[in-house]
Amino acid sequence: MKLVPRYERLQLQVHRFPTLDPSAIETCIAMLRLSNELTGAYEAHFSRHGLSQGRFVVLVQLFLAEDAGGTLSPAEIAELASCSRATMTGLLDTLEKDGLVSRVDHPEDRRMYSVHLTERGRDLMQGMLPDHYRRTAALMAHLSQDERDTLRALLAKVSAGVPALRDP
Amino acid sequence: MKLVPRYERLQLQVHRFPTLDPSAIETCIAMLRLSNELTGAYEAHFSRHGLSQGRFVVLVQLFLAEDAGGTLSPAEIAELASCSRATMTGLLDTLEKDGLVSRVDHPEDRRMYSVHLTERGRDLMQGMLPDHYRRTAALMAHLSQDERDTLRALLAKVSAGVPALRDP
DNA sequence: GGAAGGTAGTCAGGCCCCGAATCATCTTGC
DNA sequence: GCAAGATGATTCGGGGCCTGACTACCTTCC
Numbered sequence: 142m143k144l145v146p147r148y149e150r151l152q153l154q155v156h157r158f159p160t161l162d163p164s165a166i167e168t169c170i171a172m173l174r175l176s177n178e179l180t181g182a183y184e185a186h187f188s189r190h191g192l193s194q195g196r197f198v199v200l201v202q203l204f205l206a207e208d209a210g211g212t213l214s215p216a217e218i219a220e221l222a223s224c225s226r227a228t229m230t231g232l233l234d235t236l237e238k239d240g241l242v243s244r245v246d247h248p249e250d251r252r253m254y255s256v257h258l259t260e261r262g263r264d265l266m267q268g269m270l271p272d273h274y275r276r277t278a279a280l281m282a283h284l285s286q287d288e289r290d291t292l293r294a295l296l297a298k299v300s301a302g303v304p305a306l307r308d309p
Numbered sequence: 310m311k312l313v314p315r316y317e318r319l320q321l322q323v324h325r326f327p328t329l330d331p332s333a334i335e336t337c338i339a340m341l342r343l344s345n346e347l348t349g350a351y352e353a354h355f356s357r358h359g360l361s362q363g364r365f366v367v368l369v370q371l372f373l374a375e376d377a378g379g380t381l382s383p384a385e386i387a388e389l390a391s392c393s394r395a396t397m398t399g400l401l402d403t404l405e406k407d408g409l410v411s412r413v414d415h416p417e418d419r420r421m422y423s424v425h426l427t428e429r430g431r432d433l434m435q436g437m438l439p440d441h442y443r444r445t446a447a448l449m450a451h452l453s454q455d456e457r458d459t460l461r462a463l464l465a466k467v468s469a470g471v472p473a474l475r476d477p
Numbered sequence: 478g479g480a481a482g483g484t485a486g487t488c489a490g491g492c493c494c495c496g497a498a499t500c501a502t503c504t505t506g507c
Numbered sequence: 508g509c510a511a512g513a514t515g516a517t518t519c520g521g522g523g524c525c526t527g528a529c530t531a532c533c534t535t536c537c
Binding site for chain 3: 382383384397398399402
Binding site for chain 1: 514515516517518
């Protein structure tokens with residue numbers, strides 16, 4: 142579980158730091174804290190199936206791609222999963238070792254291969270996805286459709302501010 | 310940067326999985342994605358000062374505590390930072406090695422000590438906090454006060470659903 | 478005063494992820 | 508046809524954080 146500061150003590154020094162915007166910090170901390178709760182909860186859920194978030198994302202992307210009749214290369218999965226290709230190599234290594242995916246050589250370009258779910262990997266997804274979807278629905282159960290739309294819109298506004306946070 | 314799935318392909322299989330609630334998933338993914346952007350951006354910002362999120366939280370808590378005239382034990386910092394005491398040991402080790410904090414033995418209880426900012430640690434905080442606060446304010450600049458309040462309220466509603474996501 | 482149990486901090490080992498460097502292969506331009 | 512450069516995947520080294528087992532110390536209560 143990652144580190145997130147608590148809010149209480151902050152009020153004390155608004156006067157010392159003119160750039161301190163209390164409601165911005167409070168809202169930001171609320172997001173970071175929820176984000177930790179969320180990833181922690183998913184991690185707990187996935188680990189009951191022997192997966193991590195990263196491993197799950199790989200499998201579910203393969204599952205979806207397969208359903209759409211396609212296939213994926215490591216680089217494509219990395220792109221879909223927003224991780225580096227180096228990370229993807231490691232994920233695929235352990236998934237292959239566990240017999241959940243297999244690497245299939247590309248017929249023409251010998252630098253590449255495509256990744257396929259094994260029978261076992263497909264069964265795992267089939268077995269866990271209904272529960273997974275049910276849990277995600279339960280997570281959002283307290284929000285109406287309108288509230289969900291509002292939340293997404295507000296998150297998008299925050300997202301627009303991320304470059305200002307990140308860039309030098 | 311952690312892994313977060315993309316949304317597009319999901320629509321294809323609503324019919325196969327009756328428990329799949331598209332707006333729940335879409336909203337959840339939006340949160341996870343923003344959470345990654347956010348922690349990534351903060352990580353980038355902190356690393357320019359030689360810090361990580363965890364290291365920063367320790368220093369800022371010490372800074373705040375000191376300002377309030379108090380002092381903190383490792384366990385108290387761990388509590389404030391929502392991490393385990395074991396993790397705190399590691400953070401304090403590297404912070405001490407970098408000369409940013411010092412450990413001071415408890416006068417009576419030899420199991421304990423208190424953590425203090427060094428001159429260097431204090432200077433680092435003084436120097437970076439104005440910029441840090443400004444960045445956080447900029448992150449939220451696109452949201453009005455009302456929108457921030459709404460966002461926090463919606464996040465709280467999501468938070469209420471976390472147990473349903475986590476528990477077996 | 479000494480076992481039983483609680484508490485503070487530490488250690489060892491592990492997972493996940495990354496960037497940089499590397500290897501193999503393909504493509505392009507001459 | 509062949510060097511030069513691009514591209515896909517991998518390896519290596521390392522950082523950050525976590526958990527679970529452990530040590531040292533204190534407290535309690537008979």
